[in-house]
Amino acid sequence: MNADDWLRAFAAELYQRRVGGDTARHVVAEAATHLREGGGDPWLVFGSPQAYAAAIVESIGTAPGPRPGPVRLHARGITKRYGRQVVLRDASLTVRAGQIAAVVGANGCGKSTFLRICAGLVSPDAGEVTVSGRLGYCPQQGGTADFLLPDEHFVLVGAGQGVARGLARQAGRAAARQLGWDAENAVLARHLSGGTRQKLNLTMSTLAQPDVLLLDEPYQGFDQGSYVNLWDQLTRLRDEGRAIVVVTHLLNQLDRVDMVLDLTPAHQGGRS
Ligand SMILES: Nc1ncnc2c1ncn2[C@@H]1O[C@H](COP(=O)(O)OP(=O)(O)OP(=O)(O)O)[C@@H](O)[C@H]1O
Numbered sequence: 001m002n003a004d005d006w007l008r009a010f011a012a013e014l015y016q017r018r019v020g021g022d023t024a025r026h027v028v029a030e031a032a033t034h035l036r037e038g039g040g041d042p043w044l045v046f047g048s049p050q051a052y053a054a055a056i057v058e059s060i061g062t063a064p065g066p067r068p069g070p071v072r073l074h075a076r077g078i079t080k081r082y083g084r085q086v087v088l089r090d091a092s093l094t095v096r097a098g099q100i101a102a103v104v105g106a107n108g109c110g111k112s113t114f115l116r117i118c119a120g121l122v123s124p125d126a127g128e129v130t131v132s133g134r135l136g137y138c139p140q141q142g143g144t145a146d147f148l149l150p151d152e153h154f155v156l157v158g159a160g161q162g163v164a165r166g167l168a169r170q171a172g173r174a175a176a177r178q179l180g181w182d183a184e185n186a187v188l189a190r191h192l193s194g195g196t197r198q199k200l201n202l203t204m205s206t207l208a209q210p211d212v213l214l215l216d217e218p219y220q221g222f223d224q225g226s227y228v229n230l231w232d233q234l235t236r237l238r239d240e241g242r243a244i245v246v247v248t249h250l251l252n253q254l255d256r257v258d259m260v261l262d263l264t265p266a267h268q269g270g271r272s
Pocket residue numbers: 082087105106107108109110111112113114
């Protein structure tokens with residue numbers, strides 16, 4: 001990685017950590033000047049772009065706002081029927097900036113349906129959802145395009161959110177690295193393993209720095225290390241002030257969430 005590549009990756013890491021505008025320009029310009037005048041390999045001078053961006057964030061005290069912050073997602077009295085089957089009955093959830101909510105319950109109790117209603121993809125029969133801010137959604141399956149490279153996914157999602165090509169590519173790669181995946185390899189999505197395709201899905205959902213992040217069992221196919229990385233990343237996103245809703249069957253991580261919505265029929269009626 002030459003100095004220009006390192007600086008681009010560094011800028012993307014800052015962007016991921018919500019250091020933007022004049023501050024980011026200033027920090028990147030300073031690093032560029034240092035490298036130009038002092039020479040040397042940026043990895044030896046500054047270390048990895050990720051580590052240096054993390055050190056910058058720590059020193060300038062960016063990110064965590066007051067926790068919990070304003071309400072970002074409010075789902076109230078959600079009821080949904082498919083034919084005669086009542087899938088959701090009066091389910092409610094309120095998530096604030098800086099909180100993680102887990103949606104749990106038995107197979108078929110309506111977790112994905114609830115998340116799709118929150119994402120605005122399915123209409124409820126009763127109740128309403130209010131989302132404040134930008135939304136990111138990671139579906140349980142699908143979401144990737146077989147004949148596109150990971151980078152092309154990032155550029156496509158970035159274009160929809162007004163993020164420039166180069167920045168989208170770098171931000172996507174940086175987010176993928178946090179899940180232990182090197183997305184720079186030129187492999188079409190159809191040749192990725194199931195777990196890696198899911199990492200691509202997840203990376204796309206976080207790319208545009210959503211205020212509300214909806215994740216439907218985002219860890220499917222993940223190995224143990226990737227699973228740990230995922231929860232570390234969710235904790236970091238929460239600490240940056242995102243509101244996160246994650247559908248999960250794995251109850252061993254519930255100590256890492258702020259609230260639990262159990263959609264098992266006996267528990268419906270919601271809590272927040
Ligand atoms: N479009 C649809 N048309 C008809 N029935 C549907 C539709 N989508 C979901 N269902 C039914 O609604 C119920 C809830 O499905 P949903 O996928 O939300 O459950 P879930 O809790 O996410 O399940 P799992 O834990 O297995 O992922 C299921 O019985 C399912 O078959």
